[in-house]
Amino acid sequence: GQSLEQPSEVTAVEGAIVQINCTYQTSGFYGLSWYQQHDGGAPTFLSYNGLDGLEETGRFSSFLSRSDSYGYLLLQELQMKDSASYFCAVSPPGSARQLTFGSGTQLTVLP
Amino acid sequence: SQTIHQWPATLVQPVGSPLSLECTVEGTSNPNLYWYRQAAGRGLQLLFYSVGIGQISSEVPQNLSASRPQDRQFILSSKKLLLSDSGFYLCAFTGPLGAQETQYFGPGTRLLVL
Numbered sequence: 001g002q003s004l005e006q007p008s009e010v011t012a013v014e015g016a017i018v019q020i021n022c023t024y025q026t027s028g029f030y031g032l033s034w035y036q037q038h039d040g041g042a043p044t045f046l047s048y049n050g051l052d053g054l055e056e057t058g059r060f061s062s063f064l065s066r067s068d069s070y071g072y073l074l075l076q077e078l079q080m081k082d083s084a085s086y087f088c089a090v091s092p093p094g095s096a097r098q099l100t101f102g103s104g105t106q107l108t109v110l111p
Numbered sequence: 112s113q114t115i116h117q118w119p120a121t122l123v124q125p126v127g128s129p130l131s132l133e134c135t136v137e138g139t140s141n142p143n144l145y146w147y148r149q150a151a152g153r154g155l156q157l158l159f160y161s162v163g164i165g166q167i168s169s170e171v172p173q174n175l176s177a178s179r180p181q182d183r184q185f186i187l188s189s190k191k192l193l194l195s196d197s198g199f200y201l202c203a204f205t206g207p208l209g210a211q212e213t214q215y216f217g218p219g220t221r222l223l224v225l
Contacts, residue, residue, distance in 0.1 A: 031212060042201055042216040043155065050212065087154060096160050096168065097143055097211045103154040 002026040004102035011108045020073045020105045022088035029090040032071040038084045083109045113138035117217035130189040134202030142204040144185040149199040197224045
């Protein structure tokens with residue numbers, strides 16, 4: 001089976017940098033994904049790490065270290081609109097690519 | 112472009128009543144399809160997934176079932192709803208071959224069982 005752990009809540013101020021960590025236990029997986037979900041909305045894809053290292057997409061970056069069973073999402077130049085829940089997720093080997101999600105981190109950005 | 116539709120957006124049903132939620136995808140062929148459920152303030156729980164017409168895999172034993180009668184149609188059903196079936200139901204599909212690391216979610220259905 002697979003399990004992922006994330007902090008339940010993170011608070012930061014506008015313009016700051018915040019890192020959301022994700023540790024996992026899994027027997028194997030394709031890669032680590034990150035999704036954003038605003039209150040009342042559907043999750044939207046943010047980033048994917050298939051290989052170890054850093055992936056950068058605008059203000060968001062994501063990192064994976066398979067040897068440490070650890071990844072993180074880094075959000076820079078925080079904006080009020082970044083207040084949302086952030087989920088890490090993995091998919092096991094196989095063709096279905098179904099996702100197992102962490103419990104999510106609620107990010108609150110303060111003015 | 113690829114789009115995904117779910118309906119209804121909200122639903123209030125009495126305990127013991129049947130359920131049918133529909134999800135359709137446009138702009139792609141032979142997608143992998145998924146049903147997730149999210150309880151208030153919680154993460155997403157995978158319920159069912161399908162890699163082709165008539166092929167359904169269940170992740171969690173429960174009183175729900177899923178069917179895929181057409182390539183781009185995925186249906187979630189129940190014969191008798193329980194209070195514990197309340198939640199936010201999300202349908203999703205993967206991108207085309209070579210881009211399957213991304214899942215695209217529909218707008219979801221909020222189900223309240225009373």
